[in-house]
Amino acid sequence: xxxxxxxxxxxxxxxxxxxxxxxxxxxxxxxxxxxxxxxxxxxxxxxxxxxxxxxxxxxxxxxxxxxxxxxxxxxxxxxxxxxxxxxxxxxxxxxxxxxxxxxxxxxxxxxxxxxxxxxxxxxxxxxxxxxxxxxxxxxxxxxxxxxxxxxxxxxxxxxxxxxxxxxxxxxxxxxxxxxxxxxxxxxxxxxxxxxxxxxxxxxxxxxxxxxxxxxxxxxxxxxxxxxxxxxxxxx
Numbered sequence: 001x002x003x004x005x006x007x008x009x010x011x012x013x014x015x016x017x018x019x020x021x022x023x024x025x026x027x028x029x030x031x032x033x034x035x036x037x038x039x040x041x042x043x044x045x046x047x048x049x050x051x052x053x054x055x056x057x058x059x060x061x062x063x064x065x066x067x068x069x070x071x072x073x074x075x076x077x078x079x080x081x082x083x084x085x086x087x088x089x090x091x092x093x094x095x096x097x098x099x100x101x102x103x104x105x106x107x108x109x110x111x112x113x114x115x116x117x118x119x120x121x122x123x124x125x126x127x128x129x130x131x132x133x134x135x136x137x138x139x140x141x142x143x144x145x146x147x148x149x150x151x152x153x154x155x156x157x158x159x160x161x162x163x164x165x166x167x168x169x170x171x172x173x174x175x176x177x178x179x180x181x182x183x184x185x186x187x188x189x190x191x192x193x194x195x196x197x198x199x200x201x202x203x204x205x206x207x208x209x210x211x212x213x214x215x216x217x218x219x220x221x222x223x224x225x226x227x228x229x230x231x232x233x234x235x
Contacts, residue, residue, distance in 0.1 A: 006072070009070070009072055009076070010076055012048075013048060013049040013076040013077070013080075014049070014076065014080075016048055016049055016051060017049045017051045017076075017080050020051035020052070020054070021051065021054065021084075025216070026216075026217060027054065027055040028055070029215055029216045029217070030052065030055050030056070030111075030139065030215075031055050031056070031059055031060070033137065033139060033213070033215060033226045034108075034109055034137045034139075037108060037109065037135065037136065037137055038108065039056060039060045039062045039108045039109055040060075040062055040063065040108060041062060041063050041065065041106060041107045041108055041109075042056040042057075042060075042062050042063070042064050042065070042107060042108065042109040042110075042111065043065045043066075043067070043100075043102070043106075043107045043109070043110045043111065043131065044064065044065070044066045044067070044110075044111040044112075045067055045097045045100075045110060045111065045112040045115060045124070045128060046067075046068055046069075046097065046112060046113070046114075046115025046118075047066030047067060047068050047073070047077070047092070047111075048066075048068065048077070049076050049077040049080055050064060050066040050074075050077040050080075050081065050090055050092065051080075052111045052113060052139075053065075053066060053090055053111070054081075054084070054086075056109065057081070057086050057089040057090060058084075058086065062089075062108070062109075063089065063090075063091070064089055064090040064091070065090070065091050065092075065093065065102075065107075066090060066091070066092045066093070067092075067093050067094070067095040067096075067097070067100070068092075068094065068095075069094065069095075069096055070094070071094065073092050073093070073094050074092025074093070074094075077090065077092055078090070078092065096119075097112070097115065097116075097119050097123075097124035097127060097128065098119060098120050098123040098124050098127060099123075099127065100127045100128070100130070100131050102131045103131070104130050104131060105130075105131065105132065105133040105134065105136075106131050106133070107131050107132055107133065107136060108132075108133060108136050108137075109132075109136060109137050109138075109139065110128045110131065110132050110136070110137075110138045110139070111138075111139045112124075112128065112138070112139070112140050112141070113139070113140075113141040113224075114141050114142065114143060114222060116140065116142055116195060117142065117143045117170075117192050117193060117194060117195065118191065118192055120183060120185070120191075121177070121183055121193065121195070121203060122183065122203055122206070125203050125204065125206075125207060125209070126206070126207050129204075129207035129208055129209050129229060130207075132209075132229045133229065134229055134230065134231045134232065135228070135229060135231050136228075136229045137226060137227065137228055137229075138209060138225075138226075138227040138228075138229070139215065139224070139225075139226060139227070140200075140224070140225050140227055141215070141217075141218075141222055141223070141224040141225075142194075142195040142200070142222065142223055142224075142225075143194050143195065143221075143222060144194060144195065144196060144220060144221055144222065144223055145171065145174060145175075145194045145196060146220050146221050147194065147221040147222060148167050148170050148171050148174070148194055149171070150221060151163070151167050152164065152167040152168065152171070155167055166190075166192075169188075169189055169190050169192070170190070170192045170193060170194060171194070172189055173189035173190060173191075173192065173193045174193040174194035174195070176189070177193050177199065178196065178198075178199055181202070197211065197223065197225075200225065204227060208229055208230045209227050209228070209229055209230070210227065210228060210230065211225050211226070211227050212226050212227065212228045213225070213226035214226065
């Protein structure tokens with residue numbers, strides 16, 4: 001993905017933060033999804049400003065950790081958490097999901113919202129499973145094929161050739177991943193792929209994870225899953 005300018009990045013981070021805090025139902029849904037789980041540490045993979053950590057920091061008094069590949073990670077997030085009264089509750093780090101810099105079973109909850117399409121899915125899910133403790137919860141939101149089909153229709157109608165090519169590449173790469181079980185990484189297809197529940201169940205099984213529910217914001221374009229790490233998993 002092309003890096004944003006500092007001004008555009010700041011505006012985007014503030015918008016996403018306000019959109020989240022302005023929706024108490026969404027904040028509450030995160031806590032309901034992990035009801036019954038003792039929470040002391042929460043990881044947000046592809047965190048942006050880290051707003052998804054806010055309900056856990058505020059209500060569960062957990063330590064939040066946000067990682068993102070963007071060089072500006074944490075700059076806006078630290079300011080927003082400080083202004084909300086939680087200056088020391090969140091740590092931001094620059095890291096990749098495919099190589100998380102944490103020991104195994106460190107976190108009680110891992111969050112990853114619409115970042116997986118841009119990652120090496122198998123490696124990223126394996127790493128999220130590794131750092132999640134047995135009985136812990138992964139909150140995962142994805143881009144379904146329907147999302148890119150919808151985008152393709154919009155870009156075709158507006159005659160945006162580059163966007164059309166991008167959507168087609170993602171659909172081709174995702175289809176190859178589903179059929180052959182290996183995510184393509186080459187100049188023709190790029191690295192972005194769509195996911196489906198069927199694909200996720202196949203990949204999650206490899207690392208001791210299973211889908212146990214869906215979040216209220218789940219929809220056919222961007223399904224949002226509650227995923228549990230099996231208590232006996234050694235991963």
